Amino acid sequence: MRYRSYLRERLGQLLFLTGVLATVEIFLLTVDASMGIGIYIGLCFYGVYFLMTWQEFRRKKIYFLNIEESLDGLDKKYLLPEMLGQPSCQEERLLKEAFQDLGKSMADHVNGYKNAENEYKEYIELWIHEVKTPIAAGKLLIENNRTEVTGELEEELEKIEGYTEQALFYARSAHVEKDYLIRPVDLKELVMQAVKRNKKTLIGKKTRIHMEDLETEVYSDERWLLFILNQILSNSVKYSDKEALDLTFKAAREREYTCLSIRDNGRGIRRKDLGRVFEKGFTGSKGRQSGQATGLGLYLCDKLCHRLGHGIEIESQEGEGCQVKLIFPKGSYADVC
């Protein structure tokens, strides 16, 4: 705010004042008053006017500067009305009320969406829990009636189960806090569980499993970690093009962290795609070709890892395979547990 522009906005007042002064001066001339009195009255007129507007300007400037500073300092800008002090005049009071109304109306608006989103999320979770019963029944039906056809059906059913699980974790990923429990997790146990869970597709791909130095524990949530491993394994299966799939699980204990790497010998990822694999909906040229990619798997892995405080890295040479590294930092809290 500048005083000059402030005055320019009040040009009308100034002109009016000059007009009034002119009539006074003309009146003084007619009554033959001395020149000195004329100049004195003129100076007084302008002096009082500028003093009054200057004071008003200062007050307003301080008020708006305060607003500006508060806004800069606020993380959530809509909390501004709470930061403004007691209004010192009518204008400020009205402005504050307007701000408050504005904020309240916006909050109502946002709440509407929040509720809708929550309801939808609850519905999705409920739906997923409902659909698990028919999947379980389907699996039993297949187990009780084993033929060539049901074997293939089982594979499809397992895919459905995989996608359902992905949906559940997607719905939950925004609110991980609700449902995780950090405990020591035995890596070997975990990897074996993940391999067993995917055994049907892995055996179908004639997989050779190698495990190196997995006898170690990390601090994590077992269920989330298992989901992450599942996603990585299912990627390895999807993008394998060799006669036999080689999977190597290896753990390395460093001073600061423990690292679990999963290496395959599949198609690998193009260099230009490598930086974008964790983006939501990114499928890459290979994924699009096969039409199997959803662009969600690695995105979710990254998101969950981030929530759990783990690191995830991916390295790849096109045509040679790729390697995913999960990094579990040894935080100081881990020692306390």
Add this chain to the structure above:
Amino acid sequence: MRKIVIVEDDEKLCRELEVFLTNNGYEAEHLEEEACTTQGILKKKPDLLLLDIGLPNTDGLYLCRELRKVSEIPIVMITSQDTQMAELMSMSQGADDFVTKPFHPQILLAHMEAILKRVYREPCQNEKRNLGLFVLDLTKGIVEAEAGSVDLTKNELRILDCLARHKNQIVSRDELISYLWDSELFVDDNTLTVNMTRLRGKLSSIGICDVIQTKRGLGYRLVCDTEAI
């Protein structure tokens, strides 16, 4: 024969569970909705109870707690809620185990077997298998025949065990590998071929030849009917 009682509201799942458990050598029975009370369950005198958490008229957790007041029967909870909370609640109400839907049937079976074995301390009958020409001793890991006995490695033992479970039936290579993986022996195709050759060699060294037949493109078959050889 152990008697399993199923308390589950999904009719189809219930029926298939019954068939599945019956096929696997259990006596299975499910309860009608009205009979889902402590008395109703105990009247059936089950050796093990499969209990769903989400029941229409009552609550599985409540039933579990009530049952625990009067009975010590093993209870396995089944639920589609795969949260830590649900698991914790079940265990704290006195359940012995917790399986989430959609469970793999064989895994459910393994859980149940483990509990039954622990609770009733059955002398395991399956440890020795009489296969006509020879006896497979699973605890010692050896094959005994008239001409002598031979030690088997872990892999060979599991392969023979799997074939013995399906004697005179064709078992595909994939099924064999899958069975081995369940026992945490992650062999691949080549290793299976090598193990198979060694197993045959060991068996023939004690005079048992041609019991494992190769069916090209299908798998293997263990012949143990004496007349068939």
